[in-house]
Amino acid sequence: MRPLAEIEQRIESLAAQAAPGGDELAAELLALGEEVLEHWVAAKGLEPTCETREGFRLLALHRQGCTNEPSFNACRETCRELVYHYNLVTLDPQHPETAWRLRMMTLVANHLYLFVAGKMQVRGLGDFCCASRPLRQDAVPDSA
Amino acid sequence: MSDTRAKYQKVAYYPGCALEGTAHSYNRSTQAVGKALGLDLVEVKNWNCCGAMEVKNIDPKLQTYLSSRVMSIAASEMKMDVVMAPCNGCYHNLKKAEYDLAHDPDSAEVVDRLSKKAGHATYAAGQVETIHALDWIKHGIGEDGLRKRLRGSLKGLKVANYYGCMYTRPRHIFPEKDQGPGSESTSKPHYMDDLLAVAGADNVEFPLKTACCGGAHTLSDSDTSTRLVLNLLRAAEASGAEVIATECPTCHSGLEMHQVRAEKKFGQATRVKIVYFTQLLGLALGLSPKQVGVHENISDSIGFFKEKGIA
Numbered sequence: 001m002r003p004l005a006e007i008e009q010r011i012e013s014l015a016a017q018a019a020p021g022g023d024e025l026a027a028e029l030l031a032l033g034e035e036v037l038e039h040w041v042a043a044k045g046l047e048p049t050c051e052t053r054e055g056f057r058l059l060a061l062h063r064q065g066c067t068n069e070p071s072f073n074a075c076r077e078t079c080r081e082l083v084y085h086y087n088l089v090t091l092d093p094q095h096p097e098t099a100w101r102l103r104m105m106t107l108v109a110n111h112l113y114l115f116v117a118g119k120m121q122v123r124g125l126g127d128f129c130c131a132s133r134p135l136r137q138d139a140v141p142d143s144a
Numbered sequence: 145m146s147d148t149r150a151k152y153q154k155v156a157y158y159p160g161c162a163l164e165g166t167a168h169s170y171n172r173s174t175q176a177v178g179k180a181l182g183l184d185l186v187e188v189k190n191w192n193c194c195g196a197m198e199v200k201n202i203d204p205k206l207q208t209y210l211s212s213r214v215m216s217i218a219a220s221e222m223k224m225d226v227v228m229a230p231c232n233g234c235y236h237n238l239k240k241a242e243y244d245l246a247h248d249p250d251s252a253e254v255v256d257r258l259s260k261k262a263g264h265a266t267y268a269a270g271q272v273e274t275i276h277a278l279d280w281i282k283h284g285i286g287e288d289g290l291r292k293r294l295r296g297s298l299k300g301l302k303v304a305n306y307y308g309c310m311y312t313r314p315r316h317i318f319p320e321k322d323q324g325p326g327s328e329s330t331s332k333p334h335y336m337d338d339l340l341a342v343a344g345a346d347n348v349e350f351p352l353k354t355a356c357c358g359g360a361h362t363l364s365d366s367d368t369s370t371r372l373v374l375n376l377l378r379a380a381e382a383s384g385a386e387v388i389a390t391e392c393p394t395c396h397s398g399l400e401m402h403q404v405r406a407e408k409k410f411g412q413a414t415r416v417k418i419v420y421f422t423q424l425l426g427l428a429l430g431l432s433p434k435q436v437g438v439h440e441n442i443s444d445s446i447g448f449f450k451e452k453g454i455a
Contacts, residue, residue: 073313073314074309074313074356075355075356076331077331077332078352078355081352085351100382103382104351104382104383107351107352107375107382108351108379110375111352111355111356111372111375111376114368114372115372117368118358118361118368118371
């Protein structure tokens, strides 16, 4: 696995490129998303899965990363948007909106990176709100 | 008139603390829009904090109690059937309390004990229906009803609709969502898109509708929040949006404040405006920017709306 900082640099450099190649860039962004999730899964002490879900390893990795970690669902739709944009680009690479779709895909990949990298530093990111789970679950006091 | 529409004509209004402070413009615009649409809001008497994030993270059952008290007052003292909470945090917490009371006997026991101690009726699951401001307008007046009442238009305004995380997650506390045509979707929410489209807005494709804004960590890890927000703002601009519409006070204040911070800290300026969906609806209903509290937002967008011919 590349360090997260290298993944960040790569996403940033892709974001700075003007209308780069279609299929290849889409595949690279999808792979970067997988690498980001591998970091999260490995940090939980698990072996990142090589299985696929709905045809995509990214979605299987996300499911694996959610185990006992409902707040990780906060990036579920971001993963699905990454897959959606990959499909849009690769199924019709000559589409006039391909360059724009790749731009959006880059920003979606960046959001996935920012969320996961943020959670690697502050595990509670996302715990407050959408997961509806207390941060101090092991030390919940009795109510008055 | 359908049963749901009839029920939503007069609802108990639970503004919550954010709408009395940083989100005052959301409070102002929600009430103004309700009045313009002929929908009645009756504020919950002596309401309290929903337990928000702080209480929930220390003692979730205490949060369940606090939210249940709001619903108890609405049901037992005000004899209301519906509580409308425009704040995503309040809406989320009331729905979570409803779920906990229906599925967790321990929570029900704690709520009963604390309610007796506090001297009010114990709330039982199902006594009221909690809805969001989006449900209220979407089902209380409907797209056709809204269309009939428009006095202006958002025509030409490119809008990215940003719902945030608490409106749809976790899925199990929103049993009415994902029920097919007409219901809200938890993976691709669309109620805000639907209403603003009726008002003439040109909704752009925005792929980060429910992505994390880092709102809860805005103080403890400001740089992460700023980076997440900056990415949302850049994505909205790349989508062609001039405006981000929100229905969440945490998202709204986070997006506005971190927009400023991103420029100061990282030298990354973005121009997209951030407003509440009720402010946009209000403008389309012929209300002035001041009536919907545009002047209370952090970024000054009155000039922008005038330039667009909307205000």
